[in-house]
Amino acid sequence: GQNIDQPTEMTATEGAIVQINCTYQTSGFNGLFWYQQHAGEAPTFLSYNVLDGLEEKGRFSSFLSRSKGYSYLLLKELQMKDSASYLCASEGFQKLVFGTGTRLLVSP
Amino acid sequence: DAGVTQSPTHLIKTRGQQVTLRCSPKSGHDTVSWYQQALGQGPQFIFQYYEEEERQRGNFPDRFSGHQFPNYSSELNVNALLLGDSALYLCASSWGGSFLNEQFFGPGTRLTVL
Numbered sequence: 001g002q003n004i005d006q007p008t009e010m011t012a013t014e015g016a017i018v019q020i021n022c023t024y025q026t027s028g029f030n031g032l033f034w035y036q037q038h039a040g041e042a043p044t045f046l047s048y049n050v051l052d053g054l055e056e057k058g059r060f061s062s063f064l065s066r067s068k069g070y071s072y073l074l075l076k077e078l079q080m081k082d083s084a085s086y087l088c089a090s091e092g093f094q095k096l097v098f099g100t101g102t103r104l105l106v107s108p
Numbered sequence: 109d110a111g112v113t114q115s116p117t118h119l120i121k122t123r124g125q126q127v128t129l130r131c132s133p134k135s136g137h138d139t140v141s142w143y144q145q146a147l148g149q150g151p152q153f154i155f156q157y158y159e160e161e162e163r164q165r166g167n168f169p170d171r172f173s174g175h176q177f178p179n180y181s182s183e184l185n186v187n188a189l190l191l192g193d194s195a196l197y198l199c200a201s202s203w204g205g206s207f208l209n210e211q212f213f214g215p216g217t218r219l220t221v222l
Binding site for chain 2 (some may be wrong): 004030032033041042043044046047049087089091093094095096097098099100102
């Protein structure tokens, strides 16, 4: 089976750093993905991890520990436009399962 | 280069009716995946089409069916609509039949079942 857990909501201030955690239980695990979704819009791809470790992409980094079934998305130098839902998704046996998303609110 | 396009944008149907949603993938993409997203939830995987065949399917009943055409565009059909089918239906395209190749999502079709 497949199960993904992530916090429902987080708040942070502009310029700060925030870490969004995600735990998963996925049969046939093949990779972990992060998407950003602004209200009323489609999700956009941020990153994916297949192997353990940290992947860095500008202000965004994603980490994976396969043995622990754990990932996090790190957002640095937060901007107001980063207010959005962040979706964690895992792939197993060619099926992609999304979590419910973490709504991030960035305040001035 | 047009991205992923979906039609229609919005649709209102009544219980028991049938609906067809359409998706055109991003240029150069040959794989289409369909998702259902209820309000406040993450997208739920319905199925994926690659090489005109359904490759994998999520936990959706047979009322949900699809098709992929030789030009890689795709349709999602839902029969015997239920109130619970009201949701945003998202189409995503990629290439090579793999999720590890970045998926691009379309804007979605908002389906309301009355």
